[in-house]
Amino acid sequence: MEEVRLHGFWPSPYVYRVIWALKLKGVQYEYIEEDLSNKSQALLQYNPAHKKVPVLVHGGKPVAESLIILEYIEETWSQNPLLPADPHERAMARFWIDFGQQKCRTFFSFYLATEEDKEKETKEVLEILKIIQDQALGDKKFFGGNKIGLLDLSFGWLAHWFECTQEVVGIQILEHSILPRLYEWTVNFKEEPVIKENLPDSSKLLTHFRWLKEKFSSPNPK
Amino acid sequence: MAEVKLYGWWSSPFTHRIEVALKLKGVEYEFISEDVRNKSPSLLKYNPVLKKIPVLVHNGKPICESLVILEYIDETWEVGPSLLPKDPYERAMVRFWAKLLDEKCFPAMRNAFLSIGEEQEKAKEESTELLKFLEGTLSGNKFFGGDTIGMVDIVANFISYWFIIVQELAGLQVLTKEKFPKLCEWMDEYLNSDIIRENLPHKDKLTAIYQARFLDAAAANAAVAGGGGSPK
Numbered sequence: 248m249e250e251v252r253l254h255g256f257w258p259s260p261y262v263y264r265v266i267w268a269l270k271l272k273g274v275q276y277e278y279i280e281e282d283l284s285n286k287s288q289a290l291l292q293y294n295p296a297h298k299k300v301p302v303l304v305h306g307g308k309p310v311a312e313s314l315i316i317l318e319y320i321e322e323t324w325s326q327n328p329l330l331p332a333d334p335h336e337r338a339m340a341r342f343w344i345d346f347g348q349q350k351c352r353t354f355f356s357f358y359l360a361t362e363e364d365k366e367k368e369t370k371e372v373l374e375i376l377k378i379i380q381d382q383a384l385g386d387k388k389f390f391g392g393n394k395i396g397l398l399d400l401s402f403g404w405l406a407h408w409f410e411c412t413q414e415v416v417g418i419q420i421l422e423h424s425i426l427p428r429l430y431e432w433t434v435n436f437k438e439e440p441v442i443k444e445n446l447p448d449s450s451k452l453l454t455h456f457r458w459l460k461e462k463f464s465s466p467n468p469k
Numbered sequence: 470m471a472e473v474k475l476y477g478w479w480s481s482p483f484t485h486r487i488e489v490a491l492k493l494k495g496v497e498y499e500f501i502s503e504d505v506r507n508k509s510p511s512l513l514k515y516n517p518v519l520k521k522i523p524v525l526v527h528n529g530k531p532i533c534e535s536l537v538i539l540e541y542i543d544e545t546w547e548v549g550p551s552l553l554p555k556d557p558y559e560r561a562m563v564r565f566w567a568k569l570l571d572e573k574c575f576p577a578m579r580n581a582f583l584s585i586g587e588e589q590e591k592a593k594e595e596s597t598e599l600l601k602f603l604e605g606t607l608s609g610n611k612f613f614g615g616d617t618i619g620m621v622d623i624v625a626n627f628i629s630y631w632f633i634i635v636q637e638l639a640g641l642q643v644l645t646k647e648k649f650p651k652l653c654e655w656m657d658e659y660l661n662s663d664i665i666r667e668n669l670p671h672k673d674k675l676t677a678i679y680q681a682r683f684l685d686a687a688a689a690n691a692a693v694a695g696g697g698g699s700p701k
Contacts, residue, residue: 296565296569296602305558310561310565311565312564312568315565316561318561318564319557319558319560319561322557322560334544334545335530335532335541337540337544338532338537338538338540338541339532341534341537341540342532342533342534342537345534345537346518346519382517
């Protein structure tokens with residue numbers, strides 16, 4: 248059995264996508280916590296292009312970028328499939344995974360919003376969440392249908408990390424009165440045993456999010 | 470008989486990727502020209518979320534986003550050359566480079582063409598760094614896909630043809646034979662291979678479009694700078 252190692256950083260939702268996928272597939276792995284202010288030689292060697300986490304190293308070979316790692320895990324370990332078998336449904340899952348990725352910047356702008364920007368940023372985020380709820384999720388319990396799949400994992404950050412974002416900004420968008428089906432999805436998602444048992448501590452995360460926002464908002468963010 | 474339609478635009482490198490993939494696989498398709506300045510009801514029906522081309526419609530079902538479409542084509546039509554390798558690790562590498570090309574290279578190279586001053590210098594530097602990574606992956610191989618064209622070659626199409634045209638228009642020296650000998654060799658191989666050579670958009674027509682865009686951007690930049698900005 249070839250060795251599996253995951254280089255990660257505890258507050259990162261991207262790292263958790265990979266943790267969830269590995270656990271859903273029952274894959275044993277070693278976790279290595281990276282200090283992003285002092286990146287290890289191993290990380291820089293394994294991901295020279297982006298120098299970021301997560302990086303999955305399987306039998307000494309590194310795979311970087313969380314969404315690419317998810318597809319790699321899906322193709323390497325065939326138990327508990329996380330993508331549909333039908334090519335068109337797979338394409339739809341990949342489309343929505345890509346959509347979520349493309350819209351990251353909007354959520355980031357919301358997170359960093361000043362008092363003046365808040366209304367505008369909130370409106371943009373709400374629009375995207377409505378599209379995700381109405382068109383990606385529809386009437387399904389999970390994005391993957393009756394059970395969670397890669398698309399659920401890719402949106403997983405909405406179920407936990409986004410709570411902290413909203414807390415820091417001081418505006419609640421993802422709640423039952425505004426986005427009922429998407430809100431229910433967050434509840435169902437977090438009830439899944441693999442997810443429930445693998446989430447960073449909420450109060451630690453909130454502290455981190457507040458600190459990070461100050462760091463990004465300061466006059467000399469670097 | 471499967472019905473395949475491709476909604477696209479003649480000058481778009483993203484549309485071109487799909488045409489190349491379909492032709493490599495020998496798939497018959499109907500091309501429907503979509504002017505994105507005047508989108509048809511069909512396009513808006515098939516891609517209501519992003520409203521962009523290309524869109525592949527196979528037996529009435531739409532697939533959007535060029536990288537998603539390329540994977541769909543490879544999975545659906547198993548005849549003809551494979552666009553992605555079979556090995557999961559090599560597939561991950563292909564996806565990594567395709568993503569880098571679309572998310573980093575394309576915007577950097579577009580900015581290098583359309584911006585001025587400090588922003589342009591930064592875009593030129595970023596483009597150069599990214600091209601170095603690509604140059605490194607080509608060692609010894611004719612194509613990014615090895616001996617035959619694969620998904621990375623197809624996704625890198627904008628470098629091989631579109632960027633060369635705009636680079637000349639803007640007087641840039643980002644992608645040169647001296648700096649990137651392997652990439653330039655790859656460009657020759659890619660552009661001269663059968664399917665590609667027969668299906669490139671007309672160079673003069675393409676040059677005219679980008680010339681207009683370059684002039685528009687230069688005017689916009691000059692207006693922003695109060696008429697005082699100097700290009701590169």
